[in-house]
Amino acid sequence: xxxxxxxxxxxxxxxxxxxxxxxxxxxxxxxxxxxxxxxxxxxxxxxxxxxxxxxxxxxxxxxxxxxxxxxxxxxxxxxxxxxxxxxxxxxxxxxxxxxxxxxxxxxxxxxxxxxxxxxxxxxxxxxxxxxxxxxxxxxxxxxxxxxxxxxxxxxxxxxxxxxxxxxxxxxxxxxxxxxxxxxxxxxxxxxxxxxxxxxxxxxxxxxxxxxxxxxxxxxxxxxxxxxxxxxxxxxxxxxxxxxxxxxx
Numbered sequence: 001x002x003x004x005x006x007x008x009x010x011x012x013x014x015x016x017x018x019x020x021x022x023x024x025x026x027x028x029x030x031x032x033x034x035x036x037x038x039x040x041x042x043x044x045x046x047x048x049x050x051x052x053x054x055x056x057x058x059x060x061x062x063x064x065x066x067x068x069x070x071x072x073x074x075x076x077x078x079x080x081x082x083x084x085x086x087x088x089x090x091x092x093x094x095x096x097x098x099x100x101x102x103x104x105x106x107x108x109x110x111x112x113x114x115x116x117x118x119x120x121x122x123x124x125x126x127x128x129x130x131x132x133x134x135x136x137x138x139x140x141x142x143x144x145x146x147x148x149x150x151x152x153x154x155x156x157x158x159x160x161x162x163x164x165x166x167x168x169x170x171x172x173x174x175x176x177x178x179x180x181x182x183x184x185x186x187x188x189x190x191x192x193x194x195x196x197x198x199x200x201x202x203x204x205x206x207x208x209x210x211x212x213x214x215x216x217x218x219x220x221x222x223x224x225x226x227x228x229x230x231x232x233x234x235x236x237x238x239x240x241x242x243x244x245x246x247x248x
Contacts, residue, residue: 012061040080057083066091077158095129109133142171142236157182162194163246170201173227185219197247202229
């Protein structure tokens with residue numbers, strides 16, 4: 001994980017400890033092993049996972065100070081744990097909820113959390129923030145009183161356009177917090193189509209940070225959507241509605 005360690009130290013300014021490097025190593029091994037019996041990722045080569053999953057996930061730390069205490073993050077549609085688990089390993093002070101609609105994936109994520117000792121509530125000797133995997137649909141989670149408008153940051157690498165993804169994610173963001181989707185480098189047209197939905201849901205596009213992943217031509221855009229007012233009670237709509245009738 002030398003490239004990962006070097007990237008984090010140079011770009012984010014917080015070198016990884018031997019323990020953190022071992023956590024990334026263990027996570028990689030668990031991912032590849034589980035992938036033999038369950039479809040978690042099409043990317044399995046070590047260098048590819050390091051770049052396209054690990055480095056890509058933690059790159060957000062170059063644009064948002066994730067070293068502060070008591071930051072609550074939810075990763076909506078986390079899948080195999082990206083970007084939530086790499087963020088939690090690199091920034092152990094974070095309080096992270098990994099949210100996914102497939103229970104088999106959630107069980108795998110909990111195995112990773114337990115094996116890596118990521119949950120500070122279960123491992124108080126670590127003195128770090130919590131990490132939990134929760135099963136559910138985004139439309140249900142966004143209406144859950146314990147989760148709705150309860151997070152400083154909502155991240156997602158889920159494949160959906162901004163109008164649909166915003167309805168899934170913005171309801172989780174507290175006022176003053178941010179929804180930060182991981183988008184491709186060519187996000188401009190998608191943003192223009194998603195502005196109406198973002199506004200209806202209580203958000204406002206503040207800025208877009210674009211980068212190229214190291215030693216590659218892979219573009220990444222971080223869209224910073226600030227929550228400026230509460231999401232109306234009508235949203236998110238019932239399951240399946242956002243994708244069939246997006247707020248365009």
